[in-house]
Amino acid sequence: MTTIRHSVILRSRPSGTATLSNFAVIEHDIPALAEGEVLTRTLWLSIDPYMRGRMDDAASYAPSVKLGEPMTGETVGEVIASRHADFSVGQIVLGARGWQSHIVSPGAALIALPGGVPYSTYLGVLGMPGATAYAGLRDIGQPQPGETLVVAAASGAVGSMVVQLAKRAGARVVAVAGGEEKCRYVREVLGADVCIDHRAVADLSAALREACQQGIDVYFENVGGAVQRAVYPLLNDFARMVMCGMVSEYNDAEPAPGPSLRATFTKRLRIQGFIVHDRPENAREWRAFAAPLIASGELHYREQVVDGLENAPAALLALIGGSNEAKMVVHVADPSAA
């Protein structure tokens, strides 16, 4: 067994836009395992937007990565040594964190994965983005048969699950996405009834009004801005706004004003935010619900695979720049059995 591992570390903090020179790949010894620890060989590394924030020194809800230390990130790995009773060599596990070829973790932080679906899916469709769509619809949106649901960024990791789960619940789905190819995918593969290409329409409000002639009962909010302004006047009595994110406004120094809240009582609206991690069971419940549907092909997803741990920095920069097409994952190695 190898005693050397590779890690992608944070070499310097970005001033403004992050660049490849902020990262470095180093080689170093794998430490010996303490009691209760597990050594994994990384197979897949998830690349997610939040990682950019961890490169800064600014106070945030999560700690920064320290200079000289490996970048943080969720992985799927294969157990190659274990001093924890629940894990044995050859198992595939989720939860080890770091941009590293080999990771030492407390066993308590790991989750053994069943087979039956591609392991990379546990970082995307079966991971937090999927659980976010699931929990938001189950706890807040609650689409009913015949109701109209609207979701933007509908080809994305969260939006694509919202579309499919809402269709499974019997709702009519009006999606918003950017570009003809994405809209085609959202309609033809994910099954949205309508997909509005926000790059192609001159008047988003008019396009939404045309597409939602019975009004809107559920709005899954992950973009804010123009879509929110177009949706709000079309909400029906007793409509729900699932407040997940407002990514189009994150660069605004000052939050822009929102809609008058008068409609909340005249229409009895429910506007409610959530963060999927607030309820740790969400992730497990989603995996249990969705893994069979992924295995059977009933739930569709897309991944963008980058090969090689050394290319993780470039993958993150592409993601931040918005040039990705789907959920980004880095293929680090194949499992031994493959």
Next chain:
Amino acid sequence: MTTIRHSVILRSRPSGTATLSNFAVIEHDIPALAEGEVLTRTLWLSIDPYMRGRMDDAASYAPSVKLGEPMTGETVGEVIASRHADFSVGQIVLGARGWQSHIVSPGAALIALPGGVPYSTYLGVLGMPGATAYAGLRDIGQPQPGETLVVAAASGAVGSMVVQLAKRAGARVVAVAGGEEKCRYVREVLGADVCIDHRAVADLSAALREACQQGIDVYFENVGGAVQRAVYPLLNDFARMVMCGMVSEYNDAEPAPGPSLRATFTKRLRIQGFIVHDRPENAREWRAFAAPLIASGELHYREQVVDGLENAPAALLALIGGSNEAKMVVHVADPSAA
């Protein structure tokens, strides 16, 4: 038994401010009862802000009063004749509608009232204002022991119940009211921990921040405007906004913008509106819960009593003008047994 009744009718529609000349008192025959109908002699008439809207011809969520017809309004009455099996002479009932000394109603529209509390309370504290406070806190606000709740118009019909119900739930209550006397009542009689006199403070935001050093967990919204703007930044994670009304903004031609909804997910807020009538059981459940607490003196309330049906127009004009001090009721007659 008399065969004549008095009615206050709508003689003309107001142009702008309503005046006494818009009303007239007429005398006319009481019609014969059809099968299933009940004749009541009115004891108490409720005077409520919504009645002003019924005087106009504008489309609203409820129909206008027709010219020449009696004004609408909820009453407590005594049954003096009945052709409905569930009602007999001498019973006291709620639900007959109209500014009339005697009212003919379908029995199905009436609710027999138990004794034990002043009958007028069924039009105020035990009526819709109380049920509104009750349902909003039970279904949306859900104040927990040690949490901080804020409510404005705290000496009013709804606010005074919100204060007391929140205290009973173990919450800390920071109230807002206009004037020294009202604030004294809110603190000393209703039991609020703090009452901010919005007429006396120069900076409402600063006063609220000072009074809510642990932030705000529940905001019962019935005023909007400056109070809403002061409350919103102080909301804690998982705070609830019970959206009941925004009376300070009802004269605005265009709704003013509201707060950015970004805080809904960063703080996992729940902003939800309701109308008490949407769930008819609310009224019955509130009467069952609150009547014993009114009888025992555990729940406090104030009424402003005007004597005589002929004075109902003046009572409504005073209410619209804001010169009332408490829930307005008209004493029309005493029960036979009294």
